[in-house]
Amino acid sequence: MRLKKIGKDAIIIIIFGVFLGVFGLMYLVMPAQRFSVNEKRVLEPEPKLTSRTLFSGRFGADFEKYLSDQFALRDFFVGLNSYYDLCIGRNGVKGIYAGKDGYLIETPVEYDEKNLQKNVEAIARFSGEVGIKPDFMLVPSTGFIYDDKLPAVHYPYNDDRIIASVESALGPGVDPVDLIRPLKAQKDTEQLFFKTDHHWTGRGAYAAYRAYCAEKKLRPVLMDRFNIQEEGGFYGTTYSRSALWLSSPDTIELYWDKADSRYEVEIPEAKKKSDSLFFLSHLDAPDKYPVYLDGNHGFVKIANKNVKDGKLLLIKDSYAHVFVSFLAQNYSEIYMVDPRYYKQSLIELVEENGIDSILFLYGVNNFVNDTSLVRLK
Amino acid sequence: MVFSSVLFLFVYLPLVLAIYYSLPRKFRNAFLFVASLIFYGWGEPTFIVLMIFSTISDYTHGYFIDKYRDRPRLPKVLLVSAMIVNISLLGFFKYATFIAEALKALPIFSSMTVPLIPLPIGISFYTFQTMSYSIDVYRGDSPIQRNPVSFGAYVALFPQLIAGPIVRYKDIAHQLNHRKETVARFARGVRIFLIGLAKKVLIANQMGMLWDEMRKTMGTNGILGAWIGILAFAFQIYFDFSGYSDMARGLGNMIGFEFLINFDYPYISRSITEFWRRWHISLGTWFREYVYIPLGGNRKGMGRMLLNLMIVWFLTGLWHGANWNYVIWGVYFGVLLMIEKVFLLKRLERTPSWMQHFYALFLVMIGWVVFYFEKTPEMFAYFGHLFTFANGLIGPNALALFLTYLPLMLIAGFASTPAARRIYEKIRDRKAVSYAEIAACAVVLVLCTSTLVSQSYNPFLYFRF
Numbered sequence: 099m100r101l102k103k104i105g106k107d108a109i110i111i112i113i114f115g116v117f118l119g120v121f122g123l124m125y126l127v128m129p130a131q132r133f134s135v136n137e138k139r140v141l142e143p144e145p146k147l148t149s150r151t152l153f154s155g156r157f158g159a160d161f162e163k164y165l166s167d168q169f170a171l172r173d174f175f176v177g178l179n180s181y182y183d184l185c186i187g188r189n190g191v192k193g194i195y196a197g198k199d200g201y202l203i204e205t206p207v208e209y210d211e212k213n214l215q216k217n218v219e220a221i222a223r224f225s226g227e228v229g230i231k232p233d234f235m236l237v238p239s240t241g242f243i244y245d246d247k248l249p250a251v252h253y254p255y256n257d258d259r260i261i262a263s264v265e266s267a268l269g270p271g272v273d274p275v276d277l278i279r280p281l282k283a284q285k286d287t288e289q290l291f292f293k294t295d296h297h298w299t300g301r302g303a304y305a306a307y308r309a310y311c312a313e314k315k316l317r318p319v320l321m322d323r324f325n326i327q328e329e330g331g332f333y334g335t336t337y338s339r340s341a342l343w344l345s346s347p348d349t350i351e352l353y354w355d356k357a358d359s360r361y362e363v364e365i366p367e368a369k370k371k372s373d374s375l376f377f378l379s380h381l382d383a384p385d386k387y388p389v390y391l392d393g394n395h396g397f398v399k400i401a402n403k404n405v406k407d408g409k410l411l412l413i414k415d416s417y418a419h420v421f422v423s424f425l426a427q428n429y430s431e432i433y434m435v436d437p438r439y440y441k442q443s444l445i446e447l448v449e450e451n452g453i454d455s456i457l458f459l460y461g462v463n464n465f466v467n468d469t470s471l472v473r474l475k
Numbered sequence: 476m477v478f479s480s481v482l483f484l485f486v487y488l489p490l491v492l493a494i495y496y497s498l499p500r501k502f503r504n505a506f507l508f509v510a511s512l513i514f515y516g517w518g519e520p521t522f523i524v525l526m527i528f529s530t531i532s533d534y535t536h537g538y539f540i541d542k543y544r545d546r547p548r549l550p551k552v553l554l555v556s557a558m559i560v561n562i563s564l565l566g567f568f569k570y571a572t573f574i575a576e577a578l579k580a581l582p583i584f585s586s587m588t589v590p591l592i593p594l595p596i597g598i599s600f601y602t603f604q605t606m607s608y609s610i611d612v613y614r615g616d617s618p619i620q621r622n623p624v625s626f627g628a629y630v631a632l633f634p635q636l637i638a639g640p641i642v643r644y645k646d647i648a649h650q651l652n653h654r655k656e657t658v659a660r661f662a663r664g665v666r667i668f669l670i671g672l673a674k675k676v677l678i679a680n681q682m683g684m685l686w687d688e689m690r691k692t693m694g695t696n697g698i699l700g701a702w703i704g705i706l707a708f709a710f711q712i713y714f715d716f717s718g719y720s721d722m723a724r725g726l727g728n729m730i731g732f733e734f735l736i737n738f739d740y741p742y743i744s745r746s747i748t749e750f751w752r753r754w755h756i757s758l759g760t761w762f763r764e765y766v767y768i769p770l771g772g773n774r775k776g777m778g779r780m781l782l783n784l785m786i787v788w789f790l791t792g793l794w795h796g797a798n799w800n801y802v803i804w805g806v807y808f809g810v811l812l813m814i815e816k817v818f819l820l821k822r823l824e825r826t827p828s829w830m831q832h833f834y835a836l837f838l839v840m841i842g843w844v845v846f847y848f849e850k851t852p853e854m855f856a857y858f859g860h861l862f863t864f865a866n867g868l869i870g871p872n873a874l875a876l877f878l879t880y881l882p883l884m885l886i887a888g889f890a891s892t893p894a895a896r897r898i899y900e901k902i903r904d905r906k907a908v909s910y911a912e913i914a915a916c917a918v919v920l921v922l923c924t925s926t927l928v929s930q931s932y933n934p935f936l937y938f939r940f
Contacts, residue, residue, distance in 0.1 A: 161482060172932075178922075
């Protein structure tokens with residue numbers, strides 16, 4: 099009896115000691131990682147010990163960050179924590195719901211009413227100044243469109259109310275294009291949003307493109323005009339954030355014009371020129387969405403030599419990138435601007451290039467929290 | 476440094492234990508002293524000086540109190556001097572801002588600038604510990620400690636340094652130089668430590684998140700939402716604080732010490748009197764031994780007893796923080812304890828036990844509202860949410876949150892009672908239970924590690940930009 103007792107005690111001590119000791123030793127054995135692919139960020143470097151950092155407490159704080167970032171099997175532990183949270187009922191605590199059919203869906207956006215107000219005022223002011231009445235499209239979130247894929251317990255999604263209030267506040271200064279109705283109508287026949295990413299798919303963007311064309315009296319190109327290249331293995335942002343590593347990947351589609359296309363894509367800040375809307379090097383990464391127009395840039399000019407006229411200023415976030423796959427068929431020139439990075443005057447851009455249409459295209463979650471629209475000029 | 480960090484668990488603790496056990500016994504206290512200073516100074520090295528100053532002060536006072544024991548009056552003068560040093564330290568570093576702000580309300584001080592003094596970690600704990608030493612020596616309740624290193628190890632001992640329990644010198648005097656490290660004690664330490672770690676990392680932090688989330692939509696949560704919110708805070712503070720105490724006791728065991736228990740399932744209390752016998756026991760004991768009883772306790776008639784209670788509870792409240800809400804919180808319990816002492820306790824005992832539990836928990840929860848909200852208008856607003864139907868029964872966000880956290884709240888509720896412990900004690904000798912226990916230790920280690928490591932998991936996804 100006595101021996102047995104000591105046996106159990108010894109095992110507990112050994113488990114404890116070995117676990118702490120081994121993971122402690124791993125810091126010495128394993129080379130430090132510099133970058134996390136899942137998090138898309140540079141990991142905390144080894145902190146420098148100086149008397150200043152020591153006495154200010156900086157060293158202590160940075161050291162803890164460094165140790166957490168460099169922990170052996172870190173991705174495993176982060177994933178384990180996510181699955182544990184799911185088991186214990188805390189779906190959505192990392193900002194991502196694990197929904198039905200493999201959907202990883204962002205929780206409803208949190209925002210500051212005053213910030214939204216400022217954005218609305220900025221657009222109203224800009225529309226007045228620029229002299230062209232812009233079209234205005236807000237893309238609802240995955241959770242709002244695919245509400246049937248959400249877990250049983252979830253926060254309410256108010257995208258319809260937010261969009262309606264923005265549009266009514268903007269008044270007659272812009273032409274709003276409703277996306278909720280067309281997206282809701284097609285959500286069961288096609289996959290309009292990615293399961294592992296917060297963006298819409300090409301199909302979702304195409305549905306919106308049809309709605310936009312109807313509003314603008316443009317002739318939309320048909321889907322069968324394209325050769326569709328399917329690329330599997332796409333793990334997007336909601337996958338990374340959820341850390342539910344066992345989820346299945348998405349397939350991302352590239353839409354190649356069956357006819358000879360004559361595009362000229364210019365990205366001055368990256369010194370890139372291309373004759374294609376797709377930047378195939380991004381297909382090698384797990385997050386393949388930047389395959390569309392090379393991801394986020396302040397300014398991108400897309401010229402289509404097959405189209406005679408129509409010059410569009412597209413003020414947008416990343417939802418626009420796939421949308422342009424279709425829209426570029428209808429304009430000879432698209433000036434795509436991301437106000438987060440583009441600080442010059444848009445009014446001058448419009449005047450210098452003879453632009454005749456303007457479109458605002460934002461994901462509603464981005465729009466409510468954007469802080470760059472207030473600088474529009 | 477905190478226990479629930481990667482640094483402590485995977486670097487500091489294994490190193491300290493390995494070195495501690497490889498040293499001969501006579502060097503162990505010295506090593507503990509140095510290791511504890513590193514532990515303390517990791518976050519803010521400057522304040523080590525303060526702690527060493529407090530240590531030297533009480534060591535010296537104790538030494539001379541003992542040396543001049545036979546002189547008239549001198550020991551008392553020395554004791555008073557020791558108290559003045561400690562209370563001034565605490566008063567300056569913890570309460571100067573508070574006092575200055577209170578004085579500012581008076582017209583003559585209205586132009587005074589309020590100093591902003593950072594609060595040194597653990598000062599409320601170690602000043603109380605060093606005071607206990609001088610008092611115990613003065614009273615002859617404990618021998619003096621001639622070895623300054625051993626005394627330093629007592630004050631700075633990393634397990635209980637920053638969040639208690641408040642270990643009185645006399646409870647540990649013998650252990651300082653004559654403790655026995657054994658396999659059984661170490662293993663018990665591991666178990667208690669892991670229980671504490673789980674309380675902190677797997678329950679308290681999550682309850683804290685629930686409470687934070689609830690407060691974002693405070694105005695629309697409804698009456699039920701408000702109660703769920705404050706219940707979450709009640710769980711958070713209990714599991715956080717008692718988790719820390721458990722970790723401290725467990726760590727103490729690992730290096731051969733036995734600290735007294737600090738929390739004894741306070742939420743199963745049937746009265747406020749009982750609650751305070753079960754909540755933060757080391758603090759209650761300290762105030763009883765060193766304030767309430769010296770003031771005359773209950774031996775000088777009803778009037779004096781009530782006054783003494785009031786003094787003790789005013790101070791207890793103030794000890795928790797330099798703000799009026801803590802004072803109100805302390806006085807609130809002081810008044811409740813008085814009422815219970817005068818007549819209510821006897822009547823309560825005649826009511827059904829569920830009513831006694833309800834009574835005690837209800838008043839404790841009201842107390843947590845006072846404790847949490849430092850700003851009075853916010854406190855009153857929350858009472859509005861708790862007692863009116865102005866916002867309906869429960870809002871959509873509050874309902875979703877409640878359902879999300881329901882399993883964890885049930886676990887927390889269960890873990891607040893001694894039920895699991897009782898079951899364990901009945902079946903602990905079965906073989907299967909031994910395996911289960913070993914497995915449980917491993918599971919807790921892995922889960923806590925995964926939770927701690929994921930706290931730094933912070934995808935920077937510029938999609939949203």
